[in-house]
Amino acid sequence: MNTTPHPRSTRDRPAKPPLSRDAVVDAALALLKSEGLDAVTMRRVAAALDTGPASLYVYVAGREGLLQAIQDRIIATIELEEPDRLRWRGQLHTLLDRMYRALVAHPGIAATTMTEPPSMDATLHLLENILGLLLAGGLEPQDAAWAADIFALLVSYAAMEADARRTNPREQADELYQRFTSLSPETFPLVTAYATQLVAGDSEERFHVAIDMVVDGMIARATRR
């Protein structure tokens, strides 16, 4: 047997499981869930996989591509609704609420969904489902198509607000209320008078009201034709 005592290569491959796209995304997702978006750096992900950051570029198109893969993973966990003409509105709320919760369970990811055109599989399935619900409700196709964008936006925003609240629980609304009520009533008669309304509702409540406003608006538009 040849037992030459030469230095062990730092690229000792058989000692580590081979990387894969799934492994990379899994590691990133775990970091996201436990430490939030800022922890999802190429170095941190690579360290979690016992490798170096340059190794990841085979599997993901940079950090941007990694974040997209994570988003799609998260969206893929959302249970869809079978459109029902009689219940579509409640179903829409349910579906968007699930999306909201999926985002909130991953601190910080909501902000990365904001400008993503729907192009990956899970996101497209979600879009298809939203369209299905809106059309089941008899809404105009053009309005439905545009509203899908708006609903996605509302979800992302609500999740971002929930993220901000997590960092600063309860303190934010209080500070804001203080700010509003300490303004000059001469200069800001409405803001001071309606300070309570301006800070009312948690992000979920505001979120569901926002959905309703958009839906009610679409119904009014459809009724008008």
Next chain:
Amino acid sequence: MNTTPHPRSTRDRPAKPPLSRDAVVDAALALLKSEGLDAVTMRRVAAALDTGPASLYVYVAGREGLLQAIQDRIIATIELEEPDRLRWRGQLHTLLDRMYRALVAHPGIAATTMTEPPSMDATLHLLENILGLLLAGGLEPQDAAWAADIFALLVSYAAMEADARRTNPREQADELYQRFTSLSPETFPLVTAYATQLVAGDSEERFHVAIDMVVDGMIARATRR
């Protein structure tokens, strides 16, 4: 006369105007307008002022504080509307359109407005004006308070989309249409069927429709009470 040839101090103050908060924000704003948000780094701003980045921290609370100051500057340029009970709806569109244009004129800034609670002067004046218009329209105060948030969100989003389009003019909608129409009609019957509607409209058109949907929804809710 004493002409001792000793090394000239690098802190030759009389040769430079003293820094000020306005000077810092002005320099940052100029960089933002000409090169977009990514150029607004502490080093770039400092270089524009012929100093070092550490000098800026006397005037702004880090980059975050600098961005907030910039936002407020931009918002302060927006001409407000005197609320008129008969024209409030058109006025709202006009006001939000001005906001949209102000953001679009500063590439990338829209994304930084997304999670900012309204706390600086110009932003508060804008909020006061939006509330004024909505209440002039006879809408419910609680709905008006919540809708102000939604309108701000819609503006930011539209501006962000315009920013993205600037980077990728026309190409994005085409790619998306291609993507949608090349999907399996079995799996995505609606997305494929309504691909045209999904990519229709530029960011301004979609923006104004979104405003209308929210407004129509609020009117329906007010009518229902």
Next chain:
DNA sequence: GAGCTGGACGTACGCTGTTCGTGACGAACA
């Protein structure tokens, strides 16, 4: 065996925001 290919990844580049310590200097005081 030789050559090729693609995965693995170390090294280095060019940046980022921020902190800390020090110098310069004006105002106030004794």
Next chain:
DNA sequence: TGTTCGTCACGAACAGCGTACGTCCAGCTC
């Protein structure tokens, strides 16, 4: 006048960041 104190200015350094580039090596094919 000399000294003290507070504030501005800012260099140096810290602790990162994403990524490009070049090298190594295992596995495969001929």
